[in-house]
Amino acid sequence: MVRSTRTGVAFAFICLVILGAMPVLSNARPAELGGLTFTIWLTFWQLIAALPLFAVERAGAKKSGKADAPKLTGRAIAIALATGAMFGLSTWMYVVAAEKAGPVNMIIALQAYPLFAMVIEAVFLGKRKTVPEIGFTLLMIAAIVFLTTEGTFRLSEISWWSAFALGIPMLWAVAHILIRQVLVAAQVTPNQITVSRLVISGIFLLALYGATVADGTLTAALTDFAFQRAAIVMGLAYYVELILWFNAVRHIDVSLASSITVPAPAVTMLIAVAILGDAVQTYQILALCVVVVAMYGLLLAGKRADARRAAQA
Numbered sequence: 450m451v452r453s454t455r456t457g458v459a460f461a462f463i464c465l466v467i468l469g470a471m472p473v474l475s476n477a478r479p480a481e482l483g484g485l486t487f488t489i490w491l492t493f494w495q496l497i498a499a500l501p502l503f504a505v506e507r508a509g510a511k512k513s514g515k516a517d518a519p520k521l522t523g524r525a526i527a528i529a530l531a532t533g534a535m536f537g538l539s540t541w542m543y544v545v546a547a548e549k550a551g552p553v554n555m556i557i558a559l560q561a562y563p564l565f566a567m568v569i570e571a572v573f574l575g576k577r578k579t580v581p582e583i584g585f586t587l588l589m590i591a592a593i594v595f596l597t598t599e600g601t602f603r604l605s606e607i608s609w610w611s612a613f614a615l616g617i618p619m620l621w622a623v624a625h626i627l628i629r630q631v632l633v634a635a636q637v638t639p640n641q642i643t644v645s646r647l648v649i650s651g652i653f654l655l656a657l658y659g660a661t662v663a664d665g666t667l668t669a670a671l672t673d674f675a676f677q678r679a680a681i682v683m684g685l686a687y688y689v690e691l692i693l694w695f696n697a698v699r700h701i702d703v704s705l706a707s708s709i710t711v712p713a714p715a716v717t718m719l720i721a722v723a724i725l726g727d728a729v730q731t732y733q734i735l736a737l738c739v740v741v742v743a744m745y746g747l748l749l750a751g752k753r754a755d756a757r758r759a760a761q762a
Contacts, residue, residue, distance in 0.1 A: 457700025460693045461709035467690040469716020472552030473725065474686055475544050478679040484548065486666040487680060488541040489654045494684030496647040502692070503644045532624040533649025539620040540687075541654065546617060550610035553733050556717040557596055558611055560740045562618035563747055564589050569622055579754045585746035592739035600732025639695045643688075704752050711744045 478487045546555045564586055570576040578586070595602060597611040628642065658667060670676045697706045714737050721727040 460697035468713040490680035537650030546614035558614035565622035581750035589743035596736040
């Protein structure tokens with residue numbers, strides 16, 4: 450494959466727009482059928498969207514004589530089951546947080562992903578961080594506290610739904626670090642991983658529905674056109690963003706692609722104000738500005754640290 454910076458940047462910019470729109474798309478569902486029901490259906494439509502590419506990859510593998518299923522160890526299977534459940538749970542939390550915390554607060558909270566990833570890598574993988582990385586991490590923590598306390602820094606004023614939204618990037622960070630080991634060890638494509646993850650997530654969510662709700666909304670939603678339209682749009686957006694991201698990082702560095710998608714909360718704010726007529730609070734804008742500075746600082750500091758380690762190796 451010929452790498453093209455222009456193509457990679459274009460894919461990343463499309464990801465930026467989709468990421469910014471997704472919290473609003475999630476809130477476009479009819480609320481009476483419940484967030485868990487919506488999560489199950491959007492996961493189903495996401496799986497349907499992934500199957501054509503999965504079939505093409507399988508056909509290509511057969512033609513090249515590499516159609517045998519990859520040999521997975523018990524550990525890899527356990528990771529697949531665990532991460533599938535994590536992604537299912539995080540998707541449900543995404544839908545709930547978009548409604549309860551609001552799309553703007555939630556999308557800003559999601560930017561804490563590199564913070565959780567850094568802490569997990571440092572604690573469990575022994576990856577030491579530089580002073581600038583630690584400094585920008587502390588700055589991001591301050592911004593998240595500012596956001597969740599609605600601009601007061603007083604714990605008595607904490608927005609618990611915004612705090613709830615922080616669980617989403619935490620689950621993403623753990624799952625991505627675990628699943629990366631499967632991608633490295635087994636000869637599987639990102640789409641194959643996605644299909645297996647969606648199947649496991651779907652089973653997990655159905656079990657959760659049966660254990661907690663089981664109120665008949667799952668079957669009732671089948672004939673609700675407005676509900677299915679929202680689930681299809683959200684499922685397709687989720688899947689397309691994922692595939693475009695994988696293709697973007699095939700052409701450009703992850704750091705560049707990540708830097709392009711950092712302003713996603715600004716897109717959400719723009720949609721919320723211009724299309725939905727929502728009011729954006731001053732503390733949200735300030736928190737976003739600090740988060741953006743911290744994110745770019747972390748990307749730059751991480752890139753310099755990687756270059757320094759490579760030079761010393």
